Amino acid sequence: MSPILQIKNITKRYGGLTAVNDVSFDVNAGEILSVIGPNGAGKSTLFRLISSFVPATSGEVLFNGERISSLAPHKVARMGVVRTFQETTIFRSMTVRENIIVSHHLRSKASLFGFFLGSKQAKEDEAAFAASADDIVDFLGLQAIRNELASNLPQGHLRALGMAIGLATDPKVILLDEPFAGMNHDETMKMVGLVRRLRDERGVTVLLVEHDMPAVMKISDRIVCINFGQKLAEGTPQEIRENEKVIEAYLGSEDAAIGM
Amino acid sequence: MNTKKLLGFAAFLIAVFVLVPLFISATGRWDFFYTLTSVALLSVGAAGVWLTFYIGRINIGQGAYALVGGYVSTILVTQVGMSFWLTLPLAGLFCAFVSALIGFPILRLRGVYFAMVTLVLTEVARLTALALPITNGAKGITSIPLPGELSIFGLTIIPAFGSLSNPRFGFYIMAVLLMVITYLVLWRIVNSRLGHLCRSLQQNEELSASIGVNTAYLRLLAYAISSFFGGIAGAMFASIAQSIYPSSFVVADSVNFMLYCFLGGLGYVFGPMLGTFLLYFGWDLLSIAKEYQLLIYSGVMILLMLVLPNGVLSLLDKKEGSK
Numbered sequence: 001m002s003p004i005l006q007i008k009n010i011t012k013r014y015g016g017l018t019a020v021n022d023v024s025f026d027v028n029a030g031e032i033l034s035v036i037g038p039n040g041a042g043k044s045t046l047f048r049l050i051s052s053f054v055p056a057t058s059g060e061v062l063f064n065g066e067r068i069s070s071l072a073p074h075k076v077a078r079m080g081v082v083r084t085f086q087e088t089t090i091f092r093s094m095t096v097r098e099n100i101i102v103s104h105h106l107r108s109k110a111s112l113f114g115f116f117l118g119s120k121q122a123k124e125d126e127a128a129f130a131a132s133a134d135d136i137v138d139f140l141g142l143q144a145i146r147n148e149l150a151s152n153l154p155q156g157h158l159r160a161l162g163m164a165i166g167l168a169t170d171p172k173v174i175l176l177d178e179p180f181a182g183m184n185h186d187e188t189m190k191m192v193g194l195v196r197r198l199r200d201e202r203g204v205t206v207l208l209v210e211h212d213m214p215a216v217m218k219i220s221d222r223i224v225c226i227n228f229g230q231k232l233a234e235g236t237p238q239e240i241r242e243n244e245k246v247i248e249a250y251l252g253s254e255d256a257a258i259g260m
Numbered sequence: 261m262n263t264k265k266l267l268g269f270a271a272f273l274i275a276v277f278v279l280v281p282l283f284i285s286a287t288g289r290w291d292f293f294y295t296l297t298s299v300a301l302l303s304v305g306a307a308g309v310w311l312t313f314y315i316g317r318i319n320i321g322q323g324a325y326a327l328v329g330g331y332v333s334t335i336l337v338t339q340v341g342m343s344f345w346l347t348l349p350l351a352g353l354f355c356a357f358v359s360a361l362i363g364f365p366i367l368r369l370r371g372v373y374f375a376m377v378t379l380v381l382t383e384v385a386r387l388t389a390l391a392l393p394i395t396n397g398a399k400g401i402t403s404i405p406l407p408g409e410l411s412i413f414g415l416t417i418i419p420a421f422g423s424l425s426n427p428r429f430g431f432y433i434m435a436v437l438l439m440v441i442t443y444l445v446l447w448r449i450v451n452s453r454l455g456h457l458c459r460s461l462q463q464n465e466e467l468s469a470s471i472g473v474n475t476a477y478l479r480l481l482a483y484a485i486s487s488f489f490g491g492i493a494g495a496m497f498a499s500i501a502q503s504i505y506p507s508s509f510v511v512a513d514s515v516n517f518m519l520y521c522f523l524g525g526l527g528y529v530f531g532p533m534l535g536t537f538l539l540y541f542g543w544d545l546l547s548i549a550k551e552y553q554l555l556i557y558s559g560v561m562i563l564l565m566l567v568l569p570n571g572v573l574s575l576l577d578k579k580e581g582s583k
Contacts, residue, residue: 053469072476073466073470074469077470077471077472078472082470085466085470090464092463093459098456102456102457102471105453105457105472106472112481116449169471
């Protein structure tokens with residue numbers, strides 16, 4: 001497998017604080033890779049760096065060999081690296097379907113002016129978006145709430161909607177920020193299945209940040225563990241489970257935390 | 261557009277182009293033409309402010325662009341001798357260009373910070389008009405000739421205003437026409453993908469960027485369109501008044517443009533049009549209260565914002581909801 005995403009010696013400093021320190025790893029096409037680490041380890045910053053929402057102090061991120069760090073976030077999204085948000089960020093006063101349709105922006109062939117005039121291409125685009133949105137609604141099992149206003153949705157649905165928004169952009173790599181946070185066991189297992197299908201049925205490479213160790217162990221092909229902004233270990237779930245440094249980082253609650 | 265909307269639109273056109281002129285000529289209140297012309301032009305400016313609201317920015321600087329548009333058109337007419345009808349779009353384009361230059365740095369600001377900078381813009385425009393030699397300082401530019409004839413291939417589309425027996429009626433028709441076109445454009449923007457993207461920007465800029473929207477460009481585009489509207493409104497105003505001064509549009513006008521939008525409703529394309537109408541006439545009607553005019557006016561405004569935070573047009577929604 002070839003690396004689709006390469007993170008090379010990336011570092012982010014905020015004043016005197018080094019949030020991410022010289023982290024490197026590769027993400028292979030078609031794999032599910034999780035980034036784990038204790039609270040404040042720099043996982044979220046790492047995500048913001050990869051999606052280019054914050055500029056790196058040094059180091060770089062390559063997507064298919066092309067440098068994407070320092071590009072504007074919308075350009076990174078355009079290339080196919082799309083993030084979802086931890087804070088269940090959605091367009092609150094749109095319905096579920098509207099949320100998904102508007103997120104098809106990257107797939108539009110008509111220009112904004114074409115859309116304004118209602119050109120033939122624009123009409124074709126809109127029809128395609130609507131069809132694709134319905135497809136995504138079916139894929140994620142959101143049929144019952146498709147016309148519900150996003151601000152009225154409960155947590156679990158919001159997270160699914162966040163994923164739907166990500167899917168609408170037709171990503172090659174999707175970055176999921178804590179997709180299982182605040183979910184009970186059943187919900188988590190459902191989500192695990194969904195993330196798997198994302199990869200298996202839609203061929204999306206998945207990079208996720210997560211706290212929930214049992215879920216991470218279950219879902220990941222490989223795991224990268226970071227602590228205090230530095231990479232501690234990288235390997236299969238089995239290797240990570242047995243890694244001394246990782247166990248130490250989760251000291252005191254290793255059994256429960258690592259999910260054995 | 262469905263039939264109901266088309267009928268409503270037709271009814272509106274008949275009302276403004278036929279019924280209102282008939283009513284005015286029947287009552288002989290020719291001054292109403294002037295008042296309604298002002299309402300129509302102010303609502304063109306308010307349409308621009310509304311569009312900046314639609315991308316999530318509070319714009320208290322429309323007065324600046326109205327002033328710039330007024331001066332650009334006036335200077336082109338008086339010094340270059342250009343036809344007014346040509347200067348009208350040019351004034352709009354000039355404002356759009358200036359707003360793109362100004363917007364590039366300031367549109368990064370959000371919330372109250374953006375609002376404050378735009379508030380200052382009006383004052384900057386006024387002071388610039390006072391200082392520049394071409395704008396003739398505080399004396400302003402007066403005796404601007406009335407718009408001439410507009411003809412294409414010898415076909416007269418708009419007759420010279422000077423030759424009209426009632427130029428006020430001519431201005432009324434022109435201003436209302438401008439308003440109708442403006443709101444058709446705005447309506448089309450809002451109901452096309454462009455508007456959907458603006459909404460996404462208003463609700464969450466970060467997410468908007470992450471689905472691939474070039475947020476900086478879209479903000480600039482919306483702001484430029486907004487200022488274009490401000491510019492043509494100002495140009496038309498100057499031509500009607502046949503004069504323009506640095507104080508033609510001041511901070512209070514900028515604030516009013518914003519209030520028109522608030523009053524009509526930020527969620528409704530035709531909100532600013534209704535808001536302008538209500539506020540303009542409301543203010544005039546309250547003049548019977550003499551020295552209490554401002555007090556009552558402000559009180560009513562505060563009350564309206566408390567009771568109807570989504571504007572007057574939200575009343576329609578409630579009715580539909582209860583059905």
